[in-house]
Amino acid sequence: MNKQDKSTLVVFSGDLDKAMASFIIATGSAAMGNKVTMFFTFWGLNILRKEQYIPTKKGFMERMFEKMMPRGAGKLGISKMNFGGLGAKMMKYIMEKKNVATLPQLMELAKELDIEIIACAMSMDVLGLKEEELVDGIKYAGVATYLAEADQANLNLFI
Amino acid sequence: MNKQDKSTLVVFSGDLDKAMASFIIATGSAAMGNKVTMFFTFWGLNILRKEQYIPTKKGFMERMFEKMMPRGAGKLGISKMNFGGLGAKMMKYIMEKKNVATLPQLMELAKELDIEIIACAMSMDVLGLKEEELVDGIKYAGVATYLAEADQANLNLFI
Amino acid sequence: MNKQDKSTLVVFSGDLDKAMASFIIATGSAAMGNKVTMFFTFWGLNILRKEQYIPTKKGFMERMFEKMMPRGAGKLGISKMNFGGLGAKMMKYIMEKKNVATLPQLMELAKELDIEIIACAMSMDVLGLKEEELVDGIKYAGVATYLAEADQANLNLFI
Numbered sequence: 001m002n003k004q005d006k007s008t009l010v011v012f013s014g015d016l017d018k019a020m021a022s023f024i025i026a027t028g029s030a031a032m033g034n035k036v037t038m039f040f041t042f043w044g045l046n047i048l049r050k051e052q053y054i055p056t057k058k059g060f061m062e063r064m065f066e067k068m069m070p071r072g073a074g075k076l077g078i079s080k081m082n083f084g085g086l087g088a089k090m091m092k093y094i095m096e097k098k099n100v101a102t103l104p105q106l107m108e109l110a111k112e113l114d115i116e117i118i119a120c121a122m123s124m125d126v127l128g129l130k131e132e133e134l135v136d137g138i139k140y141a142g143v144a145t146y147l148a149e150a151d152q153a154n155l156n157l158f159i
Numbered sequence: 160m161n162k163q164d165k166s167t168l169v170v171f172s173g174d175l176d177k178a179m180a181s182f183i184i185a186t187g188s189a190a191m192g193n194k195v196t197m198f199f200t201f202w203g204l205n206i207l208r209k210e211q212y213i214p215t216k217k218g219f220m221e222r223m224f225e226k227m228m229p230r231g232a233g234k235l236g237i238s239k240m241n242f243g244g245l246g247a248k249m250m251k252y253i254m255e256k257k258n259v260a261t262l263p264q265l266m267e268l269a270k271e272l273d274i275e276i277i278a279c280a281m282s283m284d285v286l287g288l289k290e291e292e293l294v295d296g297i298k299y300a301g302v303a304t305y306l307a308e309a310d311q312a313n314l315n316l317f318i
Numbered sequence: 319m320n321k322q323d324k325s326t327l328v329v330f331s332g333d334l335d336k337a338m339a340s341f342i343i344a345t346g347s348a349a350m351g352n353k354v355t356m357f358f359t360f361w362g363l364n365i366l367r368k369e370q371y372i373p374t375k376k377g378f379m380e381r382m383f384e385k386m387m388p389r390g391a392g393k394l395g396i397s398k399m400n401f402g403g404l405g406a407k408m409m410k411y412i413m414e415k416k417n418v419a420t421l422p423q424l425m426e427l428a429k430e431l432d433i434e435i436i437a438c439a440m441s442m443d444v445l446g447l448k449e450e451e452l453v454d455g456i457k458y459a460g461v462a463t464y465l466a467e468a469d470q471a472n473l474n475l476f477i
Contacts, residue, residue: 010475012339014398017201021171021317024281028302032310042335043398061412068399080173080202081227091285094220098284122342125416126409143346150473151350155309157169157317158339158475176360180330180476183440187461191469239332239361240386250444253379257443314468316328316476 006153007036008146013159014043014069016076016088016103022159023106029155030113037153038110039146041120044159045127046070047103048119048134062128069127072135073103111137118145165312166195167305172318173202173228175235175247175262181318182265188314189272196312197269198305200279203318204286205229206262207278207293221287228286231294232262270296277304324471325354326464331477332361332387334394334406334421340477341424347473348431355471356428357464359438362477363445364388365421366437366452380446387445390453391421429455436463 007029011022022038030036040048051072058066070076081087095102101109110117117138124130124140131140139145150156166188170181181197189195199207210231217225229235240246254261260268269276276297283289283299290299298304309315325347329340340356348354358366369390376384388394399405413420419427428435435456442448442458449458457463468474 010339010343012336012477018171021169021200024302025169025306028306032303032306034310041339061408064408090220090223094285094287100281100285122418126412126418128412143342144350147343147346147350147473151352155306155315156473156475157315158477159171159317177330180328180359183461184328184465187465191462191465193469249379249382253444253446259440259444314465314474316474318330318476 005034006149007034007155008150008153008157009036009038010146010158011038011040011044011047012042013079014046014076015079016091017078017080018159019044019047019073019076020103020106023103023110025157026115027106027109027113030110030115034155035116036113037116037118037146037149039118039120039149041123042127043069045119045123045129045134047073047076048117048138049129050133050135051075054130054133056130056133058128058130065127066129073107076103107135120146164193165308166193166314167309167312167316168195168197169305169317170197170199170203170206171201172238173205173235174238175250176237176239177318178203178206178232178235179262179265182262182269184316185274186265186268186272189269189274193314194275195272196275196277196305196308198277198279198308200282201286202228204278204282204288204293206232206235207276207297208288209292209294210234213289213292215289215292217287217289224286225288232266235262266294279305323352324467325352325473326468326471326475327354327356328464328476329356329358329362329365330360331397332364332394333397334409335396335398336477337362337365337391337394338421338424341421341428343475344433345424345427345431348428348433352473353434354431355434355436355464355467357436357438357467359441360445361387363437363441363447363452365391365394366435366456367447368451368453369393372448372451374448374451376446376448383445384447391425394421425453438464
């Protein structure tokens, strides 16, 4: 496989607008025939959380992070003009009216296009997130796995 | 043309400091002989807005975004310590005193260096921005156009 | 030296979480045998400040920036849920409990791995930071030096 045929994205941000940009670039690249790897770390992990509450054993601090962070793609705020969630609602309303693919739809598309989704194991440990709290069909690995992919890829972005 | 000779930047942020970093890297790269493409998306589109008010037909939500978002390079805030615009004013004052090129000057330089400026058509649609509201001499295209350039480029950044 | 064997990171952000991500990627890449260059610019320069107060001659505006910006790796906030520093304290507490390397430890490791640390001379001038205020063993250079490295590198990120 040619170097031109691989892309990687580090998704550090958990904002709706940046998450959408990540998946639009990733699915676009995969649709052009590239092998795409997305590495979710820190706040980016919130994009991968299941929407329903999953009971887990956690310490006090981990429980606080769990409660304060948005649970999944439907609950994310936007990076500017969020106004306590109003901005995110406005943006989703407009996107629906204009028939722009929603974030859950883009994530579904990513799965169909065989995009590799990796959740950063170290960040999960720090934020206290457990595997059963994240969506199915993803991998768990560390920065070395990401770097091995990035070394072989032409397009590498940090979002 | 050699792969080493191309650069692309996705300008997602509409903050003054990040916009300056984008244009400093882009013009630096072009001055070294590279072909540079800048792809402006989401809040980054505000950098490209004309400063004067342009009358357009818009829906209510689009009008709200139009009013709340900064109109052009002269109105941007900074990403940290903005304090309602005071931080941006301080930074611009210091830059002028130290003879650092301003953002409008860097944008002029980008034009002279034949840097390709692309406004993301999908983001324009979502934010309700019309072509006549953006500066002249730019292109309008989608993520596929950006990805085709990025596939051929060595330096690809997301800002 | 092969192109696959070089990485560069622009560290624009001065947030603790993004600084940690930068150094985790940089030290990981260096540990895999790559030559790594980190270019610190704008708020990223705060990561490199010495913790103690260094007396310098400065103008009024420069003094204001000096006072308002965090002094070194131990004083940084996090990019989300910082709550006036409480979030950063929580994150550092958890990381210590989980035996995750701290930012100062990662910076020490970066030095041992011969990672090249460059402070952006132009940003230092704008923010009024002097060489004696930054940690020892780093270089001072402009965007051209960064771009020369990036042109030779395979992995180039903007954080």
